Amino acid sequence: xxxxxxxxxxxxxxxxxxxxxxxxxxxxxxxxxxxxxxxxxxxxxxxxxxxxxxxxxxxxxxxxxxxxxxxxxxxxxxxxxxxxxxxxxxxxxxxxxxxxxxxxxxxxxxxxxxxxx
Amino acid sequence: xxxxxxxxxxxxxxxxxxxxxxxxxxxxxxxxxxxxxxxxxxxxxxxxxxxxxxxxxxxxxxxxxxxxxxxxxxxxxxxxxxxxxxxxxxxxxxxxxxxxxxxxxxxxxxxx
Numbered sequence: 001x002x003x004x005x006x007x008x009x010x011x012x013x014x015x016x017x018x019x020x021x022x023x024x025x026x027x028x029x030x031x032x033x034x035x036x037x038x039x040x041x042x043x044x045x046x047x048x049x050x051x052x053x054x055x056x057x058x059x060x061x062x063x064x065x066x067x068x069x070x071x072x073x074x075x076x077x078x079x080x081x082x083x084x085x086x087x088x089x090x091x092x093x094x095x096x097x098x099x100x101x102x103x104x105x106x107x108x109x110x111x112x113x114x115x116x117x
Numbered sequence: 118x119x120x121x122x123x124x125x126x127x128x129x130x131x132x133x134x135x136x137x138x139x140x141x142x143x144x145x146x147x148x149x150x151x152x153x154x155x156x157x158x159x160x161x162x163x164x165x166x167x168x169x170x171x172x173x174x175x176x177x178x179x180x181x182x183x184x185x186x187x188x189x190x191x192x193x194x195x196x197x198x199x200x201x202x203x204x205x206x207x208x209x210x211x212x213x214x215x216x217x218x219x220x221x222x223x224x225x226x227x228x229x
Contacts, residue, residue: 033217042221043160043204048214055214091159093217106150106206106217108159 004109006092012115018080021112023092024073030097033106034067034077037089049075050097082116089113119143121220123205128226129195137190137223139205147215148208149181149188154222155201163190163203192225200227 005024013019025032033048047057052069060067064083069075079086093108120142129135141149148167152160164174166181166188178191190203202222209216 031215035219043219045216045218048216050214055212056216095215095217105162105165107162110159 004092004094004107006109006112008112009110010113012117013082014117015083016081018078019082019086019114019116021077021090021092021114023075023077023109025075025092025094026107027073028096029094029107031095032069032075033093033095034075035091035093037091037111043091046077082114084116087114087116119207119209119218121205121207121218123203123220123223125221126224126226128228130228131195131197133195134191134193135195135225137192137203137225139188139190139220141186141188141205141207141220143207143209143218145210146183146207147210149179150206150208150217151179151188151190152204152206152219153201154204160204195227197227197229200225
């Protein structure tokens with residue numbers, strides 16, 4: 001298994017531009033999570049999906065952020081327009097669905113490092 | 118809501134033992150997880166506890182007390198490669214679904 005795949009690994013853009021981050025979860029995993037990590041705030045949960053359906057987007061900072069999961073193997077996180085304070089590492093993670101907490105290990109992608117100038 | 122607290126930084130010597138504490142508050146507790154994150158890399162799973170007590174996994178052990186909202190990660194025979202951030206995470210259950218909430222992490226420096 002290739003694990004959780006994210007792209008791009010690095011993105012540098014200018015303020016006001018649209019940014020799209022992509023994620024392919026592990027096949028068979030029913031849950032997909034988007035996190036943002038900064039030095040100040042640590043790893044923050046932005047939104048998560050269960051069976052492609054958004055369950056909780058209360059962590060999405062503003063309307064400038066949106067996420068979709070059109071099918072079980074693909075999700076996007078979009079920022080439009082981007083601002084310098086959005087600079088962070090964005091992680092996608094997936095987990096399987098079982099009734100046993102220990103079996104639902106969350107597996108992270110390598111992350112997308114975003115810099116907004 | 119949820120709240121997870123852990124120390125920001127710790128320093129220890131190679132070969133020693135270190136304990137990283139984590140306290141949490143959550144309404145739908147369904148497991149306590151520890152992740153390791155090296156600088157510039159993704160978090161990787163270390164251990165989990167769902168019941169009270171100690172879980173041992175080689176040089177790493179994790180303890181949970183649900184009544185106290187408390188966990189710790191114990192690292193024995195420290196090696197230089199153990200220098201990393203250690204993230205405490207709570208799996209929270211609500212409305213039939215699950216989510217993982219992370220603490221801000223503890224940066225561990227292992228000195229020679």
